[in-house]
Amino acid sequence: MPASASTDPGEVSDLDLVKRSQSGDTRAFDVLVTRYRGRIYAMTYHLIQNETEAWDLAQEAFIKAWRALPSFKHDAGFYTWLYRIAHNVSYDWLRKKKIQGDGEFDDERTEHRIAAGAEATPRGDPAPDAAMTNAELGQRIQESIAKLSPEHRQVIVLREVEGLAYEEIAALIPCSLGTVMSRLFYARKKLQEQLHDVYETSI
Amino acid sequence: MKHPSEEHDLIRWIDGEMNETERTTFEERLKLDPVLATEARQMRALSASLRVHLPAEMKVPHADYFNTQIGVRISQMAQDDARAKQTSPGFGAILQWFRQPWFALAGAAALAVLGFFLVNTASGGASESMILSSYTPNTNVQARTYHDDGAEATVLMLDGLDAVPAERKVSGINIQRSEVEPELASTTMYDTKGIAVLMISRDALGNPMLTPRG
Numbered sequence: 001m002p003a004s005a006s007t008d009p010g011e012v013s014d015l016d017l018v019k020r021s022q023s024g025d026t027r028a029f030d031v032l033v034t035r036y037r038g039r040i041y042a043m044t045y046h047l048i049q050n051e052t053e054a055w056d057l058a059q060e061a062f063i064k065a066w067r068a069l070p071s072f073k074h075d076a077g078f079y080t081w082l083y084r085i086a087h088n089v090s091y092d093w094l095r096k097k098k099i100q101g102d103g104e105f106d107d108e109r110t111e112h113r114i115a116a117g118a119e120a121t122p123r124g125d126p127a128p129d130a131a132m133t134n135a136e137l138g139q140r141i142q143e144s145i146a147k148l149s150p151e152h153r154q155v156i157v158l159r160e161v162e163g164l165a166y167e168e169i170a171a172l173i174p175c176s177l178g179t180v181m182s183r184l185f186y187a188r189k190k191l192q193e194q195l196h197d198v199y200e201t202s203i
Numbered sequence: 204m205k206h207p208s209e210e211h212d213l214i215r216w217i218d219g220e221m222n223e224t225e226r227t228t229f230e231e232r233l234k235l236d237p238v239l240a241t242e243a244r245q246m247r248a249l250s251a252s253l254r255v256h257l258p259a260e261m262k263v264p265h266a267d268y269f270n271t272q273i274g275v276r277i278s279q280m281a282q283d284d285a286r287a288k289q290t291s292p293g294f295g296a297i298l299q300w301f302r303q304p305w306f307a308l309a310g311a312a313a314l315a316v317l318g319f320f321l322v323n324t325a326s327g328g329a330s331e332s333m334i335l336s337s338y339t340p341n342t343n344v345q346a347r348t349y350h351d352d353g354a355e356a357t358v359l360m361l362d363g364l365d366a367v368p369a370e371r372k373v374s375g376i377n378i379q380r381s382e383v384e385p386e387l388a389s390t391t392m393y394d395t396k397g398i399a400v401l402m403i404s405r406d407a408l409g410n411p412m413l414t415p416r417g
Contacts, residue, residue, distance in 0.1 A: 159218070
């Protein structure tokens with residue numbers, strides 16, 4: 001599961017903040033919001049591909065977490081617990097969107113371009129195509145992600161962004177391990193098709 | 204199309220999920236299958252690009268406002284909870300009637316009868332409402348409500364409801380407040396004009412009885 005944010009030695013621990021929040025201390029909860037809002041927002045944004053909706057859903061996740069705090073047992077890390085809530089909130093939204101027949105998820109997509117390397121910490125090999133700038137490739141990838149189905153986008157985000165193991169993805173969705181692998185295969189295959197000009201010329 | 208096991212092998216190789224033996228076997232296979240080898244390399248490069256270009260943390264637009272709004276909503280929830288506790292003690296018990304199986308049978312003749320209670324939570328006449336309870340006799344229908352801030356409206360979602368004929372009239376009652384009469388074990392509900400519109404009481408057998416008023 002996603003690990004909690006690294007804490008400075010002098011920083012108040014999640015455990016202390018959660019305990020204070022559970023006793024009704026909204027300032028302690030505000031510190032938790034500040035600590036994790038960037039990660040929760042990134043997850044909702046990658047899943048929803050709409051800045052406004054992602055902002056609202058991230059907020060909804062924190063509010064749901066506040067309401068559910070009395071039942072939080074500390075047997076899992078706070079971020080792991082919060083992440084599950086945010087994931088479920090986002091995925092429920094996607095399912096509703098799908099049920100309503102709105103197949104296109106990028107209709108109201110705002111121009112929220114992520115400058116490569118600006119807010120992200122590169123964790124892999126450099127982009128393959130030297131002719132294409134990082135920013136251009138980043139934009140192409142975001143556009144391609146937006147075209148995936150909710151199910152495919154979900155596994156890509158959980159695996160590539162959050163680095164979850166197959167078992168963790170299967171437990172979170174929930175589905176079988178085989179389904180996780182199949183969805184990952186077809187999601188990557190679709191991305192590969194959309195970005196074929198990038199990868200076919202560089203490999 | 205590949206056999207699922209081939210797809211899974213490819214995915215597990217890309218993600219480094221194979222043990223040493225599996226990896227060696229798969230890479231031997233790649234040497235013999237240039238098409239598969241090309242696909243594997245391209246997919247691995249794609250995966251690496253995704254990890255670079257999909258940040259795990261992003262700057263939240265209007266971050267301070269983000270936090271403030273959460274604080275406001277938490278404060279509102281606390282106020283709502285406090286108001287709910289002040290609502291008459293008999294009201295919750297009466298609402299339980301709506302969840303009784305026999306009541307579902309009584310309403311089964313209707314396509315979907317909805318018991319839906321709105322109580323204005325702001326005594327000063329503000330426009331926020333609180334959903335106390337909802338009920339659908341048809342167990343295949345799930346009622347959910349939420350407040351749409353943009354539309355300044357309470358939205359009712361009926362999941363699982365069959366198509367409603369266009370000629371069927373759908374109406375509701377906006378309950379502004381309620382008064383409980385403990386001696387009579389009844390609750391009278393008033394609309395926004397203060398007119399009594401509905402009374403919930405029990406009949407001789409103790410079953411709930413809804414009586415339109417006014």
